[in-house]
Amino acid sequence: MNDIAAAPERAIDVFLADDNLIVREGVRAIIEREPDLRVVGMAADYDEVVAGATAAEPQVLVTDVRMPPSFHREGIDAAKEVRKRHPGTGVVVLSQYDDPEYAVSLLAEGSAGYGYLLKDRVAEGNQLADAIRSVATGGTALDPAIVEALVRPVIAPGELAPAEEELLGMIAEGKPIKAIAVARRVPPEAIDTEVEAVFVKLAAGVASGNPAALNRLRMLHQAIVDREEQGETLSRLLPGGLAEKLRDGKQRIGETETLMVTVLMSDIRSYSTIAEHADPSQLAGQLNTHRAAMNHAILGEGGTVMQFVGDSVMAVFGAPFPQPDHADRAVAAASGMHALQAGINADWAAQGLHPFGLGIGLSTGEVAAALLGSEERLEYTLVGDTVNLSQRLQTLAAAGETVLSEATSRALSVPADTIALGSQLVKGRDTPVNAFKLAPAGTPGTAADPASP
Numbered sequence: 001m002n003d004i005a006a007a008p009e010r011a012i013d014v015f016l017a018d019d020n021l022i023v024r025e026g027v028r029a030i031i032e033r034e035p036d037l038r039v040v041g042m043a044a045d046y047d048e049v050v051a052g053a054t055a056a057e058p059q060v061l062v063t064d065v066r067m068p069p070s071f072h073r074e075g076i077d078a079a080k081e082v083r084k085r086h087p088g089t090g091v092v093v094l095s096q097y098d099d100p101e102y103a104v105s106l107l108a109e110g111s112a113g114y115g116y117l118l119k120d121r122v123a124e125g126n127q128l129a130d131a132i133r134s135v136a137t138g139g140t141a142l143d144p145a146i147v148e149a150l151v152r153p154v155i156a157p158g159e160l161a162p163a164e165e166e167l168l169g170m171i172a173e174g175k176p177i178k179a180i181a182v183a184r185r186v187p188p189e190a191i192d193t194e195v196e197a198v199f200v201k202l203a204a205g206v207a208s209g210n211p212a213a214l215n216r217l218r219m220l221h222q223a224i225v226d227r228e229e230q231g232e233t234l235s236r237l238l239p240g241g242l243a244e245k246l247r248d249g250k251q252r253i254g255e256t257e258t259l260m261v262t263v264l265m266s267d268i269r270s271y272s273t274i275a276e277h278a279d280p281s282q283l284a285g286q287l288n289t290h291r292a293a294m295n296h297a298i299l300g301e302g303g304t305v306m307q308f309v310g311d312s313v314m315a316v317f318g319a320p321f322p323q324p325d326h327a328d329r330a331v332a333a334a335s336g337m338h339a340l341q342a343g344i345n346a347d348w349a350a351q352g353l354h355p356f357g358l359g360i361g362l363s364t365g366e367v368a369a370a371l372l373g374s375e376e377r378l379e380y381t382l383v384g385d386t387v388n389l390s391q392r393l394q395t396l397a398a399a400g401e402t403v404l405s406e407a408t409s410r411a412l413s414v415p416a417d418t419i420a421l422g423s424q425l426v427k428g429r430d431t432p433v434n435a436f437k438l439a440p441a442g443t444p445g446t447a448a449d450p451a452s453p
Contacts, residue, residue: 011038015058049078060090090135115141256370261318262330263390268311297336301329327411357399363390364408392426406434
């Protein structure tokens with residue numbers, strides 16, 4: 001891989017890939033004769049393309065279709081991988097084949113920022129330079145021969161067969177290519193080709209003035225816009241995974257389902273005392289760091305963060321999607337929370353900040369889960385004694401400790417090392433509960449003291 005010297009200021013950075021040294025140097029010369037373009041790196045195979053373009057972060061990747069190791073379509077696959085890592089990267093694919101199959105596979109996920117040119121024509125005029133400039137700003141550049149090959153098979157512009165109408169509907173619903181392929185029991189590549197053919201048909205219909213084709217495109221556009229807006233709103237308002245469940249029609253507002261779960265409640269010990277002596281802005285920063293770490297530990301075990309309230313965190317394992325090992329996941333998450341907070345406390349100590357010591361309670365049992373509210377405001381709620389008990393159990397935990405219910409202990413697939421606390425009377429319950437304490441996982445931030453008010 002070669003790094004090329006810097007060129008004029010504000011030039012478009014280009015990464016060049018081709019396994020043929022002569023072709024590579026020739027294309028490089030064509031690119032660098034333009035004052036606003038500069039080659040910042042070159043590669044000869046798939047791995048070099050991905051690694052080099054990821055490191056160089058060019059505005060445009062220019063690549064051959066076929067490269068080592070198998071000389072099939074490594075260039076297109078490498079381009080898509082680079083786009084995953086750096087979504088804004090423009091791509092120009094150079095090919096010696098006018099077969100539209102390669103163009104279809106390149107453009108199946110959308111044409112913005114993509115170009116497809118024939119190698120034997122790149123030296124004609126400014127075709128390559130213009131294509132690089134176009135894809136760098138999100139445009140599209142297709143060789144006329146490729147466009148002709150794509151449009152040639154179209155029959156009855158704008159008119160779709162029933163199977164094509166069905167495919168268009170699935171696209172509007174937001175189903176990914178792989179999901180459609182599974183539903184139809186065909187390879188994803190086949191669906192890629194079908195999708196491209198449908199859009200080519202509609203485009204041809206619009207060009208010929210067919211109002212039906214234009215209406216279908218408008219319908220598709222509106223469906224995508226509505227779905228994206230709904231998805232963004234739901235994802236911000238609801239716990240992870242629930243927005244998708246709601247969009248798929250598997251959860252309706254007001255509908256209740258009974259689930260077996262493990263609920264986790266955590267609380268920062270002596271938080272009121274800490275808040276009394278801390279700078280509010282500084283404390284807000286500490287809380288933000290704490291919440292981010294707790295969120296990471298919970299999501300890492302497949303849990304759902306229900307809410308952050310002040311210094312407390314509520315999470316559930318086994319909802320909104322059932323998990324047979326919810327108790328194991330909850331115990332692992334609690335240990336992770338203590339460990340992450342211990343590391344944060346060490347950093348805070350060096351800054352002279354007060355550490356946080358967590359008390360965590362775990363309770364396992366049946367709950368009623370429901371999505372309550374209206375379209376404007378939704379809340380995913382768990383109701384049941386299991387929720388209340390987890391909150392009460394965390395009050396029995398000193399800083400750095402986790403206390404679990406007898407039901408949680410029994411639900412573990414591998415018995416945990418616990419200390420029996422015996423029968424405990426907790427606030428709000430008429431009968432005592434058997435509780436167990438896990439050994440602290442990580443150094444607690446503060447000495448054992450009562451739960452914060």
